Amino acid sequence: MAENDWAQPAPEMLATARKRALGALQSQDAARKLARFYDTKTDYAGATIATIGHNAPDSIGADDLFATTLLSVDVPAKAARLLTGNGDTKAAVSSALRALPLGPLEAVDADGFAAMEVLYLHVKRSLAKASAKSSNPWVVASKLCARKRPDLFPVRDNVVCRLLDVQRARNFRIDWLVFQALMNDAEVSKALSSVRSAVEAQADDSVVLDTQPLRVLDAALWTSVHMS
Template sequence: MSRKGFPEVEQQYIDHAREQALIALTSADTPQRLRRHYCVDTDFAGSSFTRITPNTSDAITTADLLATTMLSASVPAHSTRLLLDDKSTRKTVRRLLDALPDRRLEDAKAKHYRPMSDVYDFLKEILGRAGAADPNPWVTASKLAARKRPDLFPVRDAAVRGLLRVSELRDYGKDWRVFRTLMRDHDVSDALDTTIGALKSLETDCRVKADKERLRILDAALWAHATDLDPAPCVDHDSDS
């Protein structure tokens, strides 16, 4: 069904997501958890997901697929060949990526929903082609879209969706609406600023390469909180193994 803008979401889901986001961002452990997530000396993908090059704005490359798989997402062989080698598929990808708005999710308007959904729907279709090994193409499609536009598409990790209860909505557009609302919320924005500042103060403890995009930091903070990521410094933790 074609939509003219981001779908409406019941207020109870907005309120719950906001509450959980504030709990995660104001937790004393969150900066330490993010430090571990973004430390280059750990096996977490945080420091690499958006940084692996090349990351051209109008194409999907082997670097994009590698970055996506680092978030525990599978890219089927058939889909890989289509995305990298098939001229028609690559032409469509270029057209759809070029149509995306050059703005952050919190600045996205109703008219920007359609080009966003066009990208997601096409990637999901390619990743879910008959015979593909990926039983949940929406997972990989979301992460690949987030790789291409990390300040526009949330990753939609299962743990985060469960924490925010948006998994109950069963609608990617409503997921985006919830994340857009969170990014626009003054209290969430202030808490995110505080978290980013606290993370920067910890960067001298280990080699940290955090994302530049605020949406990615929020996504990572929610994931680290939802999964109860070990907040121990990466050097101390790894020396015990």
């Protein structure tokens, strides 16, 4: 796969996403909101989505589906059977998981993005509702992929995509490239480390932060919109 096989985000889109990400991370309330999202005494899923149950590196299991539903989405029964039962779908997903790049999103090259796309599309097709004539479960697919590899796949739900103003592209490839640019931006990385340090300095033992910076960025963006 060549680099130019994928359309690149427009410079103004990258600039807007960067400005809004920095605004979320540098807000006076950012640390407080993150701490609440990762507080195990609350009903927020921050401390649980990546760690609950068993997360096999080369298959999707019931624990993965349950963890994904904690992010306020449903997994159709047919999809659960396809993804966890023996058959062509499970085999294809397992192969795609094994082919993923080993590094985090900020280090992914063109071949790595191609491998990510294979998994994402397999998962997305599997999650389509059997009763719907047209089904586009991109949010659920993104959350399930993020559960499997929280260092690689951004959650990219409607809230975060609207905040970064990437939803108008309607293109997961663009979203991934925007997130990669944010993760490679020195000022964003500094702000992310700063807010993480603030949470760790202020919070008690009930707050369990993600180990992956990409997930913390996702959480900071989401909480900047959804928490007062």
